[in-house]
Amino acid sequence: MSTQVPETETEAETETEPAGESHQERRMADKAAKREYRESEKKAEDELRAAEESVHLKVFRYDPEVEDKQEPRFDDFYVPYTKGMTVLDALMYARDHYDSSLTFRHSCRQAVCGSDAMFVNGRQRLCCKTQLSEMAEPVRIEPLPHQDVVKDLVVDMEHFYDQMHAVEPYFQSEDVPSEEQRQSRENREKIKMSTRCIWCGACMSSCNVAAGDNEYLGPAAINKAYRFYMDEREDEEELKEHRLRILEQEHGVWRCQTQFSCTEVCPKDIPLTEHIQELKREAVKNNLKFW
Amino acid sequence: MSQSYNRGLVEDFSRWKEFSAGMWAWIFHKFTGWVLVGYLFTHIAVLSTAIPAQQGEMVTNSAGEQVSVYTNTLSLLESTFIVRLLEVGLLAVAVFHILNGIRLLLVDLGIGLESQDKTFYASLVLTGAIVIASVPTFMAGIGGA
Numbered sequence: 043m044s045t046q047v048p049e050t051e052t053e054a055e056t057e058t059e060p061a062g063e064s065h066q067e068r069r070m071a072d073k074a075a076k077r078e079y080r081e082s083e084k085k086a087e088d089e090l091r092a093a094e095e096s097v098h099l100k101v102f103r104y105d106p107e108v109e110d111k112q113e114p115r116f117d118d119f120y121v122p123y124t125k126g127m128t129v130l131d132a133l134m135y136a137r138d139h140y141d142s143s144l145t146f147r148h149s150c151r152q153a154v155c156g157s158d159a160m161f162v163n164g165r166q167r168l169c170c171k172t173q174l175s176e177m178a179e180p181v182r183i184e185p186l187p188h189q190d191v192v193k194d195l196v197v198d199m200e201h202f203y204d205q206m207h208a209v210e211p212y213f214q215s216e217d218v219p220s221e222e223q224r225q226s227r228e229n230r231e232k233i234k235m236s237t238r239c240i241w242c243g244a245c246m247s248s249c250n251v252a253a254g255d256n257e258y259l260g261p262a263a264i265n266k267a268y269r270f271y272m273d274e275r276e277d278e279e280e281l282k283e284h285r286l287r288i289l290e291q292e293h294g295v296w297r298c299q300t301q302f303s304c305t306e307v308c309p310k311d312i313p314l315t316e317h318i319q320e321l322k323r324e325a326v327k328n329n330l331k332f333w
Numbered sequence: 334m335s336q337s338y339n340r341g342l343v344e345d346f347s348r349w350k351e352f353s354a355g356m357w358a359w360i361f362h363k364f365t366g367w368v369l370v371g372y373l374f375t376h377i378a379v380l381s382t383a384i385p386a387q388q389g390e391m392v393t394n395s396a397g398e399q400v401s402v403y404t405n406t407l408s409l410l411e412s413t414f415i416v417r418l419l420e421v422g423l424l425a426v427a428v429f430h431i432l433n434g435i436r437l438l439l440v441d442l443g444i445g446l447e448s449q450d451k452t453f454y455a456s457l458v459l460t461g462a463i464v465i466a467s468v469p470t471f472m473a474g475i476g477g478a
Binding site for chain 1: 354
């Protein structure tokens with residue numbers, strides 16, 4: 043927020059000055075940026091001194107594209123604590139005041155977008171939903187395990203998204219309904235929890251089995267499949283069969299060994315293991331027919 | 334298992350340090366399962382000493398008596414402290430595997446998934462209790478006496 047005032051000033055200057063003095067302009071902008079940086083750092087120092095409490099962050103740093111940063115290391119940041127501060131708030135403070143190259147994903151800051159799942163103090167957590175006051179110091183922040191690290195705290199989610207799409211998470215009914223399709227209250231209750239997934243990838247990253255078997259669909263994708271399999275509005279028998287066929291393959295539901303890691307780390311409290319187990323039973327019921 | 338994921342230089346970072354109840358249960362279940370399989374083969378190997386005994390073959394034991402090969406082997410094993418200790422261990426392993434097996438059965442049936450950690454602790458405590466209660470029986474005539 044503090045950076046907004048000088049920004050508007052330089053903008054006004056560039057509008058009035060002729061184009062010929064671009065070098066001068068650039069130099070001025072450079073100087074302004076440097077001054078801004080110094081100021082923010084000093085401001086952080088002042089704030090740190092003024093704050094009653096400060097929090098010690100240990101943040102994983104790694105950048106494969108810069109030669110000097112290829113060796114993974116941990117950077118220490120001391121952030122002034124304010125009441126209600128989340129881990130994400132602290133990270134943003136560190137980025138804005140100490141090191142603008144600190145990279146991490148975040149967007150909504152209210153546990154809806156699912157961008158900021160990280161490995162905080164030895165567990166997958168959604169940073170914007172994790173209160174700093176609940177964390178033991180130093181707060182150790184690392185990227186999600188078992189995924190490629192792109193830079194600092196950013197991991198490659200491509201594989202996770204592939205698995206999510208593999209279960210065909212969309213209604214496939216061929217005939218278009220003539221009127222609004224209503225869902226019964228009971229059915230809504232049944233799939234309610236499974237619809238809460240925000241694709242943060244914490245469950246997949248926590249799963250021991252997914253770590254050892256890269257083809258395993260993973261808890262999030264199976265939960266997504268559950269959401270569509272259990273929905274009564276798609277009631278064609280062939281479609282249900284089709285969905286089950288995807289799930290009961292070698293790397294589908296049967297890979298789950300009920301360790302409950304996913305259920306424990308899920309920031310939206312989705313009973314993932316329960317859903318996987320239910321689909322296992324569905325698969326058995328579908329294949330074992332004695333009548 | 335198909336290929337696992339290795340992210341090279343940063344592979345050793347962000348590893349689980351604290352295991353949750355469910356993960357411990359899984360590891361213990363695997364471990365006890367393999368121990369039981371190992372025991373099965375050892376058991377068969379020991380029992381196969383009964384084969385010559387079937388033909389009436391006799392050996393002289395430490396006390397100078399004529400006993401069958403089978404009786405000799407078993408009494409020799411039963412008189413050693415380490416074997417008695419291993420028997421207690423075997424009981425512990427088997428009891429945990431049975432109790433956790435029941436727990437997993439319930440999980441598969443979708444019963445009590447919310448209290449899966451409590452049932453794990455319960456099976457641990459129960460295993461401990463049964464094993465401690467069995468020690469006097471297993472250790473009878475050895476150690477003190």
